[in-house]
Amino acid sequence: YKISQNSFKNLTNLIKIDLSYNSIEILPHERLAGLMSLKLLNLSHNSIREIHEFHEDLKNLQILDLSYNSISHLSPKFILNLHNLNELYIYENSLSYISNDLFLHVNQLQLLDFRHNQFQHIPINALKLIETQIRSLKTEENPINCDCDQQELWSWLKDHKKIIPEEDILRCNLPLNLKGQSFLDLEPQKFCSSFGEIKMSVRDVQPFSMLVSWTSNLNQSTIRGYRIAYQAIDIDGQVNGKVLEPSASSVKLIRLSPDTKYRICILALPVVETTNLTYTANFCTQVSTLDGTRQVDEDNIFKGSILTRRLGLIVGSVLGCIVFIILVTILGFLKLKKQKQEAKRNSETVQTINTTDYLNYQQFQIDHNSVS
Incomplete structure (x- = not known):
């Protein structure tokens, strides 16, 4: 079964809804749109397998009951829009993992109940996000592995014993020699x-x-x-x-x-x-x-190798400088020689032009006198 679209569109003043025992399997994002005043939503005892992001109209929701379903996965944005969520009941499901930042945007969560799920390792990083606001945490009947990875959880639960009800006893499922023993009653050396x-x-x-x-x-x-x-x-x-x-x-x-x-x-x-x-x-x-002696020999060899390389570099640099100077000298000599040759040719050209002009002028004078 599933909820019809726009079923609650006009119920903007509704405060409580009990949808338990309805065999609901799917809960699309938009199905709960319009419930802007809703404070309690009971979806327990259905057949829901996966929960995605709740609609932004549920921003005033305070109590959410998802217990006794078949939920195996929660979207990281599962309660992103539930800013005023105060109590979350999600026990008797099939959860084995939740995102570390699941509660990142929740500021008022005081009760979290995820008993009877399939957590082998309790999500300590997710719990740290709500440690300043949580007042009651219920974790029992999860098949946790009491191993070295649980040391941080053990220390955290020890430091927050006041939020754990006395009747809530988290017991080891593995290893077999610790099966059934209370996790918090163990010392770290027992389970690690x-x-x-x-x-x-x-x-x-x-x-x-x-x-x-x-x-x-x-x-x-x-x-x-x-x-x-x-x-x-x-x-x-x-x-x-x-x-x-x-x-x-x-x-x-x-x-x-x-x-x-x-x-x-x-x-x-x-x-x-x-x-x-x-x-x-x-x-x-x-x-x-x-071996210190061998190390000294190796050091000497290494130092000798360095000196040889440096000497080769110096000799190569000197030879390079000499070749460079010779090339510059030759090029300079050739350039100077070329300049002298060009200057000589220019001088001869000017002299030739001047001589020609003078002869023409004399000829002009002679011709002029003849005419006279």
């Missing part, structure tokens, strides 16, 4: 194997130093820092190390011995002090420093 994962790499290895860097999926709020420890294996040296901030991701180890194998470990330190370190995230590797 080895308290998390650390991946370490070593680069820029020199005879006396190396750069150690790492990445981890640990939430900084659950650790108080990292401890880097290193020991020379070949000479059974003492263990050295230092404690770094939770935000650290690299450290340069200096004053090492050349041509020596080192064991390097990085450990994450939990916020809560404990004598049991079995759950502490750690990663170890072995790296050998370079």
Whole structure:
């Protein structure tokens, strides 16, 4: 079933509509146009599978009930026009994902109920957008995976326990050894194997130093820092190390011995002090420093190569300058010679012209006297 077009066009003063138990499957954008005063819309117990953007005429809507449908997808613009939405009931559906910016334009949402859906990971980034306004959050009966990716959610829910009703208990579905246990009653080391994962790499290895860097999926709020420890294996040296901030991701180890194998470990330190370190995230590797003698030889070769290249550059530059000067001199000489030749020709031409004019004048004089 579906709602006919323009069904509510003239009901501008209607405040409440109950469309529950109608087997509605489709809810096009324009079907609810005209409901400019509507404050409560009940669409529960239908067969709606997908919700797109609600019409802009619903700007005064305060309570929206979409529970007991088959909704598996919500458009990112789902509630873009519902500026005054105060309560959203969307439990008993098939949602497994919502956009991170779903609640970006909602400023008055105080109750959010999405119990009994298919969320394996609760959308923490979407919840952060409404954390200053939300008063009641219901999340139970979602098959969440209690793994390392949930550490941030665990910390956030712990910090916002007052908005979670006492009877609302979010339980683990996976892993199997935690199935049925209350998520908030667990400690991070219980649902995050080895308290998390650390991946370490070593680069820029020199005879006396190396750069150690790492990445981890640990939430900084659950650790108080990292401890880097290193020991020379070949000479059974003492263990050295230092404690770094939770935000650290690299450290340069200096004053090492050349041509020596080192064991390097990085450990994450939990916020809560404990004598049991079995759950502490750690990663170890072995790296050998370079041979100092070979490095010196290589440096000398490198320096010699640089000197050779520089000397070649200097010689080439000097030869180039000499050739340039010779070419300029030759061109200048040829140009000067050409100018002298042109000047000589011009002088001879002028002399010839003057001589011719003089003879003609004498001839004119002789002819004139003859006539007289």
